[in-house]
Amino acid sequence: MSERLQDRVAVITGAGSGIGLASARRMAAEGAKVVCADIDERAGRSAAEEVGGLFVRADVSVEAEVAALYEAAVAAYGSVDIAFNNAGISPPEDDSILTTGLEAWRRVQEVNLTSVYLCCKYAITQMRRQGKGSVINTASFVAVMGAATSQISYTASKGGVLAMSRELGVQFAREGIRVNALCPGPVNTPLLRELFAKDPERAARRLVHIPLGRFAEPEEIAAAVAFLASDDSSFMTASQFLVDGGISGAYVTPQ
Ligand SMILES: NC(=O)c1ccc[n+]([C@@H]2O[C@H](COP(=O)([O-])OP(=O)(O)OC[C@H]3O[C@@H](n4cnc5c(N)ncnc54)[C@H](O)[C@@H]3O)[C@@H](O)[C@H]2O)c1
Numbered sequence: 001m002s003e004r005l006q007d008r009v010a011v012i013t014g015a016g017s018g019i020g021l022a023s024a025r026r027m028a029a030e031g032a033k034v035v036c037a038d039i040d041e042r043a044g045r046s047a048a049e050e051v052g053g054l055f056v057r058a059d060v061s062v063e064a065e066v067a068a069l070y071e072a073a074v075a076a077y078g079s080v081d082i083a084f085n086n087a088g089i090s091p092p093e094d095d096s097i098l099t100t101g102l103e104a105w106r107r108v109q110e111v112n113l114t115s116v117y118l119c120c121k122y123a124i125t126q127m128r129r130q131g132k133g134s135v136i137n138t139a140s141f142v143a144v145m146g147a148a149t150s151q152i153s154y155t156a157s158k159g160g161v162l163a164m165s166r167e168l169g170v171q172f173a174r175e176g177i178r179v180n181a182l183c184p185g186p187v188n189t190p191l192l193r194e195l196f197a198k199d200p201e202r203a204a205r206r207l208v209h210i211p212l213g214r215f216a217e218p219e220e221i222a223a224a225v226a227f228l229a230s231d232d233s234s235f236m237t238a239s240q241f242l243v244d245g246g247i248s249g250a251y252v253t254p255q
Pocket residue numbers: 013014015016017018019020037038039040043058059060061086087088089090111138139140141183184185186187188189190191192
């Protein structure tokens with residue numbers, strides 16, 4: 001493994017599972033000091049122990065907890081070079097607009113979109129002091145494509161993450177801070193497996209549209225995150241970085 005991230009400090013939200021966990025492992029393997037944030041104390045702590053990093057319990061939809069997370073990172077390691085704002089939810093109550101209630105809508109907006117606003121606010125404030133940094137916000141391929149199998153608040157939240165990342169990337173480009181939106185296709189993680197368990201037929205409909213004919217493994221997304229975090233992507237900012245198995249480019253897929 002190369003050492004592109006040697007001694008960089010990375011704060012990862014939702015580091016206890018799925019894409020966040022795979023990214024914590026990957027960034028640590030590339031030399032980063034990793035701060036693992038999660039609302040799930042057991043999972044987050046175990047991730048931090050595994051990568052030799054720091055665990056901070058935080059609900060990313062609560063401003064005081066996000067502020068404390070970045071304070072803890074700076075207190076422990078002196079800087080925040082990489083912010084991977086990745087925590088997100090996809091609850092079953094978020095479905096068609098016809099059946100999704102306001103409470104479910106708001107909860108998803110809070111955890112998926114307001115959280116990214118809060119994390120960017122505190123991460124970028126610290127990065128401006130340093131004069132450098134890389135922010136990666138997890139959006140989704142559904143930020144750029146519509147699905148008939150709707151999760152209306154989730155999709156709207158990811159569209160918001162994409163637009164916000166673009167604007168922040170432009171605003172802070174000349175201060176040495178890069179902001180990119182990562183748009184994964186469907187990934188084989190607990191979040192997706194939950195969806196499959198709930199309605200296998202509906203979930204299987206998704207596979208048909210992926211040219212590569214399978215879901216991504218979290219490690220494949222983590223490789224893209226490490227690239228965006230590193231200086232290898234030094235000329236990239238304000239981008240929508242699709243890692244989607246070809247789904248957004250497809251009209252008719254191979255059999
Ligand atoms: N899995 C997919 O197919 C897929 C595709 C595109 C985008 N995404 C996005 O990638 C991100 C990670 O997804 P995943 O599949 O790895 O999910 P996951 O459920 O495996 O992991 C999410 C982690 O976030 C944590 N979390 C949830 N709410 C939190 C909160 N309020 N505060 C702090 N931590 C919280 C959970 O405890 C969990 O450890 C999400 O933003 C998701 O929307 C996932």
